Amino acid sequence: MPFTSNRHFKRNPLFIxxxxxxxxxxxxxxxxxxxxxxxxxxxxxxxxxxxxxxVSRQMAQLDYSPAFNVGSPIAFELADRLKxxxxxxxxxxxxxxxxxxxxxxxxxxxxxxxxxxxxxxKTKLIGRSKGYHGVxxxxxxxxxxxxxxxxxxxxxxTDHLSHTLLRENAFSRGxxxxxxxxxxxxxxxxxxxxxxxxxxxxxxxFSGSGGVIVPPQGYLKRLRELCTRxxxxxxxxxVITGFGRTxxxxxxxxxxxxxxxxxxxxxxxxxxxxxxxxxxxxxIYAAFMEQELPEEAVEFPHGYTYSGHPVACSAAxxxxxxxxxxxxxxxxxxxxxxFEDAIHQLKGLPHITxxxxxxxAGALQFAPRGANPTIRPxxxxxxxxxxxxxxxxxxxxxxxxxxxxxxxxxxxNLFNILSDVIQATA
Ligand code: PXG
Numbered sequence: 001m002p003f004t005s006n007r008h009f010k011r012n013p014l015f016i017x018x019x020x021x022x023x024x025x026x027x028x029x030x031x032x033x034x035x036x037x038x039x040x041x042x043x044x045x046x047x048x049x050x051x052x053x054x055v056s057r058q059m060a061q062l063d064y065s066p067a068f069n070v071g072s073p074i075a076f077e078l079a080d081r082l083k084x085x086x087x088x089x090x091x092x093x094x095x096x097x098x099x100x101x102x103x104x105x106x107x108x109x110x111x112x113x114x115x116x117x118x119x120x121x122k123t124k125l126i127g128r129s130k131g132y133h134g135v136x137x138x139x140x141x142x143x144x145x146x147x148x149x150x151x152x153x154x155x156x157x158t159d160h161l162s163h164t165l166l167r168e169n170a171f172s173r174g175x176x177x178x179x180x181x182x183x184x185x186x187x188x189x190x191x192x193x194x195x196x197x198x199x200x201x202x203x204x205x206f207s208g209s210g211g212v213i214v215p216p217q218g219y220l221k222r223l224r225e226l227c228t229r230x231x232x233x234x235x236x237x238x239v240i241t242g243f244g245r246t247x248x249x250x251x252x253x254x255x256x257x258x259x260x261x262x263x264x265x266x267x268x269x270x271x272x273x274x275x276x277x278x279x280x281x282x283x284i285y286a287a288f289m290e291q292e293l294p295e296e297a298v299e300f301p302h303g304y305t306y307s308g309h310p311v312a313c314s315a316a317x318x319x320x321x322x323x324x325x326x327x328x329x330x331x332x333x334x335x336x337x338x339f340e341d342a343i344h345q346l347k348g349l350p351h352i353t354x355x356x357x358x359x360x361a362g363a364l365q366f367a368p369r370g371a372n373p374t375i376r377p378x379x380x381x382x383x384x385x386x387x388x389x390x391x392x393x394x395x396x397x398x399x400x401x402x403x404x405x406x407x408x409x410x411x412x413n414l415f416n417i418l419s420d421v422i423q424a425t426a
Contacts, residue, residue: 014026014382014385015027016390019034019042019046020045020046020047021046021047021403021405022034022402022403022405022406023046024046024390030388031388032385032389032390033389033390033414034046034402035384035389035391035392035400035401036390036391036392036399036400036401036402037271038271039266039271039392040208040239040245040267040361041265041266041270041271042270042403043244043245043403043405044270044322044323044326044328044403044404044405045403045405048272050321051269051270051272051315051318051322053318054314055272055273055311055314055315058074058311058314059311062310063310063311064309064311067095067306067309072308072310072313074310074313074314074317075308075313077313077317078095078313078317079092079093079095081320082264082279082320085249085320086249086250086262086279087250087252087258088258089258089281089282090258090259090262090280090281091279091282092279092280092281092282092285093277093280094277094278094279094280094300094303094307095275095307095309095313096265096275096276096304096307097274097276097306097309098134098274098275098276099133099134099139099239099263099264099265099276100133100134100136100139101134101265101304102134102237102239102264102265102276102278103133103134103136103138103142103202103237103239104136104137104138105263105278106200106202106237106263106278107138107139107142107156107199107200107202107235108302109261109284109300109302110125110199110233110261111199111200112288113199113233113287114199116288116291117287119196121196121197122195122196122199122232123157123197124157124158124193124199125138125141125156125157125158125200125202126142126158126160126161126186126189126198126201126232127141127143127144127158127159127160127161127202127203128160128162128163128202128204128207129144129160129161129162129163130144130145130163130165130207130211131145131160131202131203131204131237132144132145132204132209132210133202133204133237134239135148137155140152140155141155141156142156142158142160142202144160144163145210145395159189159192159193161186161189161201161203162182162185163207164176164179164182164213164214164215164216164219165211166178166179166216170353170354170355171344171347171355172356173340173344173357174214174340174357174358175215175217176214176216176217177216177217178216179216179219180216180217180218180222182216182219183219183220183222184222184226186223186227186232187226190226190232195230195231198230198232200232200233200234200235200260200261201223201232201233201234202236202237203220203223203236203237204236204238204239204240204241205238205241205252205255206240206241206246206251206361208241208361208399208401209240209394209399210395211356211363211365211394211395211396211399212357212358212361212363212397212399213356214356214357215255220255220257221257223257224257224258227260233261233284235259235261235262235263236250236251236252236259236261236262236263237263238262239263239264239266239276240266240361242262242264242266242267243264243266243267243319243323244328244329244332245267245359245361245401246332246358246361247329247332247333247336247360249329250262254359260280260281261278261279261280261281262278262279263277263278264276264277264279268316268319269312269315269316269319270322272315272319273309273311273312273315274306274312275309275312275313275315275316328404331405332359332404335360335406336359336360338408339360339362339402339411340357342411342415343357343362343364343400343415344357345415346364346415346418350422350425351366351367351369351425352364352366352367352422353366353367360401360402361399361400362399362401363397363398363399364397364398364400364418364422365397366380366396366397367396368396373395373396374393374396376425377393377394377395377396377397378393379425380393380398380418380421380425383421383425384418384421387417387420387421389417389418391418398418402414
């Protein structure tokens with residue numbers, strides 16, 4: 001099992017066998033509130049009939065078609081829909097099957113772009129400490145969670161910005177006040193490596209897996225300015241932040257900062273089907289199309305057997321329809337202040353050293369027990385599951401990302417259970 005203590009799991013298994021709305025059910029028939037929307041992907045809740053019907057119709061009509069050299073209309077339809085909701089000038093879509101593939105696709109795209117612009121030396125990739133961009137080689141290299149890297153050697157040529165978790169920002173509500181100057185570290189990396197060697201900077205608008213690390217006020221805009229000034233591409237990994245988590249379709253819109261490339265997955269299909277996408281600005285697309293190559297040459301030798309899979313596309317189109325008809329993003333904006341008040345009411349409970357939130361996402365950070373930083377969150381996760389709510393333990397944090405369809409009473413219940421469990425945990 002992925003990212004699981006497999007030996008421990010064998011002795012203490014946990015199973016989910018059903019899902020409906022904001023609830024999972026276990027094989028024993030217990031109902032469990034889904035406090036992380038799956039793994040940040042099922043904001044619309046489980047078992048949405050509109051998606052089920054769209055997928056089953058598409059399975060019957062066209063279950064698969066080869067994406068190399070042959071198009072399927074539904075993939076173009078989905079690309080058009082994404083272009084409509086993406087920030088201005090981000091208007092060309094490449095389909096992948098996961099967030100990890102989106103990360104590696106965007107990094108390869110950035111390197112190829114500079115080569116086509118006559119600057120083949122621009123290959124270095126800059127990530128950020130505590131960042132997460134999936135588990136493929138590119139994403140692992142730019143990723144900033146030490147435990148995910150140490151087994152695998154040095155991977156690609158990268159450097160990292162510092163993370164933005166500052167002690168003086170502890171218990172900030174929403175975007176913290178301090179730390180905009182951390183973006184200026186890019187100046188130092190440019191001084192060290194020279195912009196002629198740097199292809200791209202990749203960051204999550206807020207880091208999800210790292211424990212809901214929210215950008216300091218002004219930080220992303222500063223990073224954007226510096227990337228523009230030095231001719232470095234800016235990639236936003238919106239695998240978690242895309243599709244509503246911050247109250248807009250994309251965090252780029254919430255934070256009013258437009259990157260050159262946006263990576264997506266998860267909420268694209270409401271988690272129902274493995275699919276990701278990379279959206280690039282028109283100048284990047286144009287650089288590929290304007291190469292001096294014979295027309296029959298392949299412009300971007302990259303892609304997957306399942307790129308633009310027709311059934312995944314049908315799931316994504318039905319999902320995008322639901323975000324509109326449910327008025328999901330407005331609902332998130334409406335619920336977010338309630339969520340913020342509720343999560344910050346946990347301040348003062350034993351061992352909590354920080355509480356962070358943005359949109360409908362939040363994290364509680366815990367002091368280590370002895371030398372072990374992860375044991376408390378793990379125990380809390382297990383006890384919450386027993387008590388009927390699923391929350392995620394990651395590192396020294398408990399992470400929350402309730403479904404967008406959550407009712408206030410359900411959030412109350414989530415926080416009541418969490419509070420009881422934290423108090424009962426040594
Ligand atoms: N980028 C970001 C920002 C992610 O959060 C990926 C890429 C990789 O996506 P795939 O689809 O290849 O897993 C992710 C995935 C957690 C958690 O609990 C987060 C993810 C996956 C599993 C657990 O925080 N994010």
